[in-house]
Amino acid sequence: HGGGARIKINQKAHFLGKHGSPESYREYERLRLEHAKGLPPAPKLPDKSSTLTVEQLLAEFLRCEPRGANHPQIARIARACTPMIRLYGATPADEFRANRLRATQEAMISQSWMADEEKERCGKWSREYINKSIERIIRVFNWGESRELLPMNTAAHLRTVEPLRLFDQRVHSCPDRKPVDWESQVKPCLPWLSPVVRAMVQVQFLAGMRPGEICTMKRCEVDTTGDVWLYTPTQHKG
Numbered sequence: 001h002g003g004g005a006r007i008k009i010n011q012k013a014h015f016l017g018k019h020g021s022p023e024s025y026r027e028y029e030r031l032r033l034e035h036a037k038g039l040p041p042a043p044k045l046p047d048k049s050s051t052l053t054v055e056q057l058l059a060e061f062l063r064c065e066p067r068g069a070n071h072p073q074i075a076r077i078a079r080a081c082t083p084m085i086r087l088y089g090a091t092p093a094d095e096f097r098a099n100r101l102r103a104t105q106e107a108m109i110s111q112s113w114m115a116d117e118e119k120e121r122c123g124k125w126s127r128e129y130i131n132k133s134i135e136r137i138i139r140v141f142n143w144g145e146s147r148e149l150l151p152m153n154t155a156a157h158l159r160t161v162e163p164l165r166l167f168d169q170r171v172h173s174c175p176d177r178k179p180v181d182w183e184s185q186v187k188p189c190l191p192w193l194s195p196v197v198r199a200m201v202q203v204q205f206l207a208g209m210r211p212g213e214i215c216t217m218k219r220c221e222v223d224t225t226g227d228v229w230l231y232t233p234t235q236h237k238g
Contacts, residue, residue, distance in 0.1 A: 128173065
């Protein structure tokens with residue numbers, strides 16, 4: 001009636017949104033996970049009180065981050081929190097406990113929080129990526145606890161969620177990254193690189209430097225007067 005979707009749990013109706021919409025399917029999956037864990041269903045909409053919701057906690061974390069929300073590391077945290085926001089964004093942050101984080105972990109495994117087009121585009125998340133995403137979610141709650149936005153030991157309780165173990169049949173593991181062979185894989189590519197990039201690759205190989213260290217080098221920091229060139233950074237680049 002009225003084009004809305006709803007389900008009943010323990011004789012209580014829960015409205016999911018517009019019938020057939022992606023939002024209604026995501027809300028259904030959230031309620032299903034709650035019911036399967038034996039938890040009382042969290043409200044879809046936030047209470048009108050001043051209680052901080054999970055979505056508001058993440059927004060406050062991004063707003064207060066001095067490096068900005070577009071910083072690569074912060075953007076990765078925001079992406080890791082996307083499944084949690086879709087399932088529990090309206091849940092009070094102090095009620096987001098280990099059971100709900102575990103339900104979020106299971107949703108990451110099954111991809112139930114994604115729309116069909118997202119599943120085709122993103123593919124299955126690996127065990128390593130899911131574990132890293134859970135760590136990033138806990139980091140947001142740890143930040144909220146340090147700012148006295150959440151009760152003490154909130155993050156510690158979330159850390160009781162066990163990471164996915166090696167050989168977990170529900171997910172795949174990324175293959176080990178092996179070092180590339182200079183003669184067969186790198187050296188043949190050098191003639192096709194621009195002079196600057198070619199020099200960067202050669203210096204990285206000869207000196208054993210990381211890519212980030214190469215990118216932060218300045219010409220004035222390299223003494224080329226002797227037979228052996230000496231690189232002296234002008235400031236710490238950690």
